[in-house]
Amino acid sequence: MRVYNFSAGPAVLPEEVLKEAAAEMLDYNGTGMSVMEMSHRSKAFEEIITTAEQDLRDLMNIPDNYKVLFLQGGASQQFAMIPMNLMKNKKAAYIITGQWAKKAYQEAQNYGDAVAVASSADKTFSYIPDCSDLDIPEDADYVYICENNTIYGTKFKQLPNTKGKTLVADVSSCFLSEPVDVTKYGIIYGGVQKNIGPAGVVIVIIREDLITEDTLPGTPTMLKYKTHADNKSLYNTPPAYGIYICGKVFKWLKKMGGLEAMKERNEKKAKILYDFLDQSKLFKGTVEKKDRSLMNVPFVTGNEELDAKFVKEAKAAGFENLKGHRTVGGMRASIYNAMPIEGVEKLVEFMKKFEEENA
């Protein structure tokens, strides 16, 4: 039996995709082998990766002057790769809206002068700071954001005013959840294990002029965007099976109507949960309303014992992974693209019942 999996990542995938992959496990498309077993230089795999890229380009409307790279090392490796490739002036502006942004900021300090230009640490990252007129250094190579804060449940509803500087965004937990204007960014990247596919793949969408030989001295070959761009993500063995699953999820998203339709569906889903939280006498959301994420919804009862009881009883009822991040406690429901609306409706029913029983 499948449970409702509210994990923040690795997270729920569309059942249809998993079934298709299962059916193709022993014999992919007449090749007589699994995608896991085939050469990444084979005709069959070449078709898998080029189709995946094209479908992603279609979904996000990615302009021709952007490259799509399928890399490894997770989102965390990008924390270093970005400054190594982009910090020509050894200066960059970071907006600190949570743990992932902070980690990226700290990593960048190994390579140059990373400047924190805004932060919401004063209220445990429960809001997005006003970024309309930040003090961005004249010689900053880029401005960095974590667009959706997986742990704290906030999302930039408006991109920062970068004052003409290149915008770099970690979109790990909001990737493909709604349409984006790619032209506003220099780099959009994310680990796929939150909203797209299995762990082991990170997708980097990068404007071509940012791909240069001119990286920081000592940058390893594998950490140069140029290496991967010049070789169409096949410089070395890519995370082939993961890319194959991502490709299936792209097809699924197209079938669902694309990102406009996903946005509508995600808004509807999140509203069910937020509306309940807003009228509940027991549970409450922890994020400023205007900055609420559609993907990650943290909430608390205000009583740690009751939180633990809720998580335990929810698990027994088939709602998995509702415990909040270990650094913040409480609960968090991650309701990514693949979480069906019924999953959220049933969770709210369960929360209502729990509230009555524990009034």
Ligand SMILES: *Cc1c(COP(=O)(O)O)cnc(C)c1O
């Ligand atoms: C999970 C997460 C990361 C870290 O991803 P890894 O692939 O484990 O390195 C980074 N940023 C955000 C926003 C995340 O949600």
